[in-house]
Amino acid sequence: MPEVRLVNVTKRYGRILANDHVNLTIRDGEYISVIGPSGCGKSTLIKNIAGIIEPDEGEIYIDGKIVNNIPIEDRGIGYVFQDIALFPHMNVWENITYGPDVKGFSPEETKTIAREIIEMIKVSARIDAYPDELSGGTQQKIAVARALMSRSSLMLLDEPLGALDLKVRSVLRYELRRIAKALGITVLHVTHDQEEAMSISDRIVVMRKGRIVESGKPLQLYMKPKNLFTANFVGEANFLVGKIEKVSEKGLLIDIGNGLKVFSTEAKGNIGDRVVVAFRPEFIILKEKIDENAFFGEITRIVYSGSLVRITVETTSGDEILIKNPLKFGEPPPETGEKLTFSIPPENVLVYPYPEAGLHKELSLE
Amino acid sequence: MAWKIIGINLSGIVISCTLIAFLIFVVLPSFYLISYIFLRWDEVWYEVFANPITGDENWRQIIMILLFSFKLSLSAVAFDLVFGVPLAYVLARKKFPGKNLLEDLVTLPLVIPTSGFGFATLITWTSSSGLSRLFGSTRLLSMNTAIPLINVPFILFIVHVALTFPYLVRTVETKIQSIEETYEIASRTLGASSLTTFRKVLLPLSIPGIFSGSVLAFARSLGETGATIIVSGVSTTASIAIVRWASEFKLSTAAFMGSLLVLIAWIMILPVEIYVSKNRRSSWRHLHIPTNLSMKIIKFERFLSRKLSIVKDIVPLIIVVILIIIPVVVVISSVTLYWSADPYTGRVEGGVVYQLFGPSRYLDLILRATLTSVIVASISTYIATCISIPLSFIIERRRYGHVLRTMLKVPLIIPTSSLGLSVLLLWGASGLCLVNSGIWMIILTHIVFSVPVIVESIIAAYEGSGVQMYEETARTLGANAYSAIEAVSLPLIKGGIFTGFILSFTHSLGETGATLIVMGRDTTIPVLVVNMVEALAIPAALFTSTYLIVLSLVMLVIIRILTQG
Ligand SMILES: Nc1ncnc2c1ncn2[C@@H]1O[C@H](COP(=O)(O)OP(=O)(O)OP(=O)(O)O)[C@@H](O)[C@H]1O
Ligand SMILES: [Mg+2]
Numbered sequence A: 001m002p003e004v005r006l007v008n009v010t011k012r013y014g015r016i017l018a019n020d021h022v023n024l025t026i027r028d029g030e031y032i033s034v035i036g037p038s039g040c041g042k043s044t045l046i047k048n049i050a051g052i053i054e055p056d057e058g059e060i061y062i063d064g065k066i067v068n069n070i071p072i073e074d075r076g077i078g079y080v081f082q083d084i085a086l087f088p089h090m091n092v093w094e095n096i097t098y099g100p101d102v103k104g105f106s107p108e109e110t111k112t113i114a115r116e117i118i119e120m121i122k123v124s125a126r127i128d129a130y131p132d133e134l135s136g137g138t139q140q141k142i143a144v145a146r147a148l149m150s151r152s153s154l155m156l157l158d159e160p161l162g163a164l165d166l167k168v169r170s171v172l173r174y175e176l177r178r179i180a181k182a183l184g185i186t187v188l189h190v191t192h193d194q195e196e197a198m199s200i201s202d203r204i205v206v207m208r209k210g211r212i213v214e215s216g217k218p219l220q221l222y223m224k225p226k227n228l229f230t231a232n233f234v235g236e237a238n239f240l241v242g243k244i245e246k247v248s249e250k251g252l253l254i255d256i257g258n259g260l261k262v263f264s265t266e267a268k269g270n271i272g273d274r275v276v277v278a279f280r281p282e283f284i285i286l287k288e289k290i291d292e293n294a295f296f297g298e299i300t301r302i303v304y305s306g307s308l309v310r311i312t313v314e315t316t317s318g319d320e321i322l323i324k325n326p327l328k329f330g331e332p333p334p335e336t337g338e339k340l341t342f343s344i345p346p347e348n349v350l351v352y353p354y355p356e357a358g359l360h361k362e363l364s365l366e
Numbered sequence B: 001m002a003w004k005i006i007g008i009n010l011s012g013i014v015i016s017c018t019l020i021a022f023l024i025f026v027v028l029p030s031f032y033l034i035s036y037i038f039l040r041w042d043e044v045w046y047e048v049f050a051n052p053i054t055g056d057e058n059w060r061q062i063i064m065i066l067l068f069s070f071k072l073s074l075s076a077v078a079f080d081l082v083f084g085v086p087l088a089y090v091l092a093r094k095k096f097p098g099k100n101l102l103e104d105l106v107t108l109p110l111v112i113p114t115s116g117f118g119f120a121t122l123i124t125w126t127s128s129s130g131l132s133r134l135f136g137s138t139r140l141l142s143m144n145t146a147i148p149l150i151n152v153p154f155i156l157f158i159v160h161v162a163l164t165f166p167y168l169v170r171t172v173e174t175k176i177q178s179i180e181e182t183y184e185i186a187s188r189t190l191g192a193s194s195l196t197t198f199r200k201v202l203l204p205l206s207i208p209g210i211f212s213g214s215v216l217a218f219a220r221s222l223g224e225t226g227a228t229i230i231v232s233g234v235s236t237t238a239s240i241a242i243v244r245w246a247s248e249f250k251l252s253t254a255a256f257m258g259s260l261l262v263l264i265a266w267i268m269i270l271p272v273e274i275y276v277s278k279n280r281r282s283s284w285r286h287l288h289i290p291t292n293l294s295m296k297i298i299k300f301e302r303f304l305s306r307k308l309s310i311v312k313d314i315v316p317l318i319i320v321v322i323l324i325i326i327p328v329v330v331v332i333s334s335v336t337l338y339w340s341a342d343p344y345t346g347r348v349e350g351g352v353v354y355q356l357f358g359p360s361r362y363l364d365l366i367l368r369a370t371l372t373s374v375i376v377a378s379i380s381t382y383i384a385t386c387i388s389i390p391l392s393f394i395i396e397r398r399r400y401g402h403v404l405r406t407m408l409k410v411p412l413i414i415p416t417s418s419l420g421l422s423v424l425l426l427w428g429a430s431g432l433c434l435v436n437s438g439i440w441m442i443i444l445t446h447i448v449f450s451v452p453v454i455v456e457s458i459i460a461a462y463e464g465s466g467v468q469m470y471e472e473t474a475r476t477l478g479a480n481a482y483s484a485i486e487a488v489s490l491p492l493i494k495g496g497i498f499t500g501f502i503l504s505f506t507h508s509l510g511e512t513g514a515t516l517i518v519m520g521r522d523t524t525i526p527v528l529v530v531n532m533v534e535a536l537a538i539p540a541a542l543f544t545s546t547y548l549i550v551l552s553l554v555m556l557v558i559i560r561i562l563t564q565g
Helices: A042-050 A092-096 A098-103 A107-122 A136-147 A166-183 A195-202 A216-223 A230-235 A361-365 B001-041 B041-049 B057-093 B099-111 B116-127 B154-178 B180-188 B194-223 B226-231 B236-249 B251-278 B291-307 B309-337 B351-356 B362-397 B401-413 B416-427 B440-466 B469-477 B480-492 B493-511 B511-519 B525-534 B537-565
Strands: A003-015 A016-025 A031-035 A057-062 A076-080 A154-158 A186-190 A203-208 A211-216 A237-246 A252-255 A263-266 A275-279 A283-287 A294-305 A309-314 A321-324 A337-344 A348-353
Touching: A003 B057, A016 A042, A016 A057, A016 A098, A016 A211, A031 A042, A031 A166, A031 B251, A042 A057, A042 A186, A042 A309, A057 A136, A057 A361, A057 B362, A076 A136, A076 B180, A092 A107, A092 A136, A098 A107, A098 A136, A107 A136, A107 A166, A136 A166, A136 A186, A166 A186, A166 A195, A195 A216, A203 A216, A203 A230, A203 A348, A211 A216, A211 A230, A211 B154, A230 A237, A230 A275, A230 A348, A230 A361, A230 B116, A237 A361, A263 B180, A283 B401, A294 A321, A309 A337, A321 B099, A337 B057, A337 B154, A348 B362, B001 B041, B001 B251, B001 B362, B001 B416, B041 B057, B041 B309, B057 B099, B057 B154, B057 B194, B057 B309, B099 B154, B099 B309, B099 B493, B099 B537, B116 B226, B116 B309, B116 B493, B116 B525, B154 B194, B154 B309, B154 B480, B180 B194, B194 B236, B194 B251, B194 B291, B194 B401, B194 B416, B226 B525, B236 B251, B236 B416, B236 B511, B251 B416, B309 B537, B351 B362, B351 B537, B362 B401, B362 B440, B362 B480, B362 B525, B362 B537, B401 B440, B416 B511, B440 B480, B440 B493, B440 B511, B469 B480, B480 B493, B493 B537, B511 B525, B525 B537
Parallel strands: A031 A186, A031 A203, A076 A154, A154 A186
Antiparallel strands: A003 A016, A003 A057, A203 A211, A237 A252, A237 A275, A252 A263, A275 A348, A283 A337, A294 A309, A294 A337, A309 A321
C-alpha cells in the first residue's frame, strides 16, 4: 500500500534551493496538506515525488521501493494540476478514460470505473462536452476524475482548487476529502490556503524556503504551533516581545514593558530569557473589569469581516493588539476611540525564545 | 481639437496611400496571371491545345511536368514530416548544448541563395571532388540516379528536402512551443509513455502547425527554381518549365502552366487553411482503432520510448549533417582544391584563379552581379518596408485586416517563376508596357514577395509586445492616434521591422526563379551561378557558391543578433 518516504530530497535551480534536504513520511491512507508561502518549494516537492523533476540529492521511496530512476508513467500516481490541464482536444469522456486506455484496461472495466467515479464526483457535465465548454469548477472535477480513473492509490494535488472562486473552493475541498477517504487513497494536497488545509487534512506540513518547518495535526498546529513561523502562518496571532520575570510551577510571568505583564501556563524558560509571546486574536475575552492577564487600551480601528469584528486596540504600552470577536445580534458593536478592557487566557499564551534573526525576519513570508 | 482633426485626416490619407500601393505592387501582380489566361484565352487555346503543327503536345507536356512536380514536392514534404516533426519537438522541448547552432544550421537553407546551395549539393554527390573522395570511386551517383519506388532523381529530392525542411521544422517548433508542457506531463502521470503521449496529445494539438508548415514547405518546393535548375538533369519541374518557356517566348503556354500551378496549389492549400483557421478539434477521433491493436501499439511505444530516446535525437541530427553541413564543407574544400588548377588534369584553365582573372573575366561578372543584387535587394526591401509598416497597422486595427492578411498569403504560396511571369506580363511589353525587363522589373517582382515577409514579422512583434495596450494607455493620456503610433508603437516593434527587413533582403538576394524571367540583360548573383553551371565553368561556380554561402552565414549571424537583442 502506498507509503511515501522522502529522504534528504534536495533540488536546486541555480542558486535557489527549491527543496532543501526534505525528510517526510506519508502514511498509507493519509490526507496530507502542504502549505507555505509562494515560492517555498511546495510544487517542487510533489514534482519530485511524481518524477516530473529529478532531485539533485536524496531518495524517494514509494511502498518501500526507491523510485528515483523510474519514469513518471510507471510510478502509479494520480496528479492534479493547478491549471487543470484537461486535454483540450478531447471531450470529457475521452479525458477521463485516457488513463485506463493507455494502461490497457478492458473497455468494460473502463466503463464500470468511469460510471463509479462520475457518480462519486457528482459531475453533471455532458460526457461529450469539451473542456472549454465547462465552468471552472466542473473542469476541476473532471481533472480529479481523470486522475482517479487510473486507479492509482496515491494522489498528488498541486493547488487543485487554486483557479476557482471562494464558494466553489469551499465546497469542492470537502468533496476531495470525502472521495479520498471513500476510496482509501493517500493524498498529498499542496495549497497556499491555510484554511483549506485546516479543514480537510489529517496532517499539515508547513514549508518555508525549501525546508519543512513543522508538521502536525491541524488542531495541534493551531493550538500549539512549535515555532513562530507556523504560529503566524497558520491562523492569525499577536506577537509581543518580553523577558521572563518569574518561573513557577504554574507557568511563566513575562514582562512586556511599561510595567505590563503576561502570564502563560507554558513551563519552559529561565528567568531573564528574552522571549516572544504569541496569542490568537480570537481567544481574547472582552471584560468589564480588570483581572488576571487583563489589559486596557483604546480602540484605534474596527473592521467587519463577515461574522467577525476585528478590533485593533492600542494598549498603554503602545503595542497594537488585534482582537477577533463574533458579531452578536442585538448587541451594539464597539466604536473607535472607545476604551476597552480585555484579558488573555493564560493557557492560550504561547512563549517562544526570541529568534536570532529577529522577529520580523522570522515571521516574513518570503 | 485641431490636432485631432489633422490626425484623422492624416491617417485617412496614409491608409488610402498604403492600400493603393498594396493593390498596385502586391495584389495586382499576384492575381494577374490567372486573369491573363481568361483575357487571352484564344492565344492560350491556340498555343496549348490546338497548335497546327504539334497539336496538343504542349498540353501533354504540361500534364507530365505537373505530375512530376507534385510527386517531387509531395515526397519531399513527406520526408520532412517524418524527420522534421521529431526534430521540431526536440528543438522546442529539450535543452542541450549546441542547440542554437543546430537551429541555425536548420535555418541556413532559408537564407542561402538556393542556386549556390544546389550547386554545392550537386558537387557533393556527383563530382569527383565530393563525397566520392571518401569512398574512393570517381563519382558516387549520377545526376539522374533515381530513388526507387517514387522514381525521383536522388539529388533533386535531397535538394528539395533540404530547402523545405526549415519551413516545416521552424513552423512546427513554434507551434509546439506555444503548447503548454503540462498536457504532456499530465499524459505521462496518467500512465502513457513518452511516445504514446506524443501521438495522442502533442501531435493532435500541433496539427495546425504541422499543416501550415507542410503547406509552406510544399509551396516552396513547388516554386523552387534556383537549385532545381542546377541539379535537375533531364527532369523538368513545373517552375523550370515556366522559366524555359518564358525564355522561348512561349508566353501563353508558360502562363497557362503558371496559373494551373497556382490554382492547384490553392485547391490543395485552401482546405488546410480553412481547417487551421477554424482550429477544429481532433478529427481523427472517429478513426476507430480496435482495442487490442491499440493496446499493441501502446505496448510497442512503451518499449520504444525506453530504447529509442537517443536514436530519436540523433537521426534528425544526422540528416541535418548530410543535407546541409556536408555540401557546405564540400564546396568550400573544392574551392581550395581547384584554386590554382584542375587537380585531376593539372590544367591551369580549370582552376579558380584562371577563370576569375583569365580571359573570361568572371570576377568582373561577379562584381557586377553583386552590385545588381545589392541594388535590387536594397531598393525592393526599402519600398516593401515602406508599404509594410502602415499595412501591418491597418491589418491589426481595421476590421477588414484579416482579408488583407489572407491576400498576403498568395505571393507566399505562388511559385516565384509564376510570379515573375505575372509581373512580366503585367508591366512588360505585352501588358501595360510601362517597364522593360531588367533591374527595375526585378525590383517590382521582389517587392511582391517581400511585403508579406516583412508584414508577418512586424505583426509577430506587434502581437508579442502588447503594443495595443501601450498605445491605448498613450491615448488615454491624450495622444491622438497618429502620434501614439509614432511615439509608442514604432519603437516597440522596431525589432520586428528589422527582422523583416533582413529576412526580405536575404530572400531577395537569393531569389532565382522570378529573376530569371524578368531580368532581361541584368544578372544577379544566384542567376550568375546558374549561368556558370550552364557554361560548365565549374571552378567559377564553386567560387561564387562559396561566396554566396559565406554571405548568407554572415546574414544568419546578423539575424540571430537582431532577434536576440
Ligand atoms: N524550472 C525552474 N527554474 C528555475 N527556478 C525554478 C523553477 N521552478 C521553480 N523554481 C524556483 O524554485 C522555488 C520553488 O518553486 P515552487 O514552484 O516549488 O514554489 P511553490 O511553493 O510551489 O510556489 P507557489 O505557491 O507560488 O506555487 C522558487 O523560488 C522558484 O522560483
Ligand atoms: Mg506551486
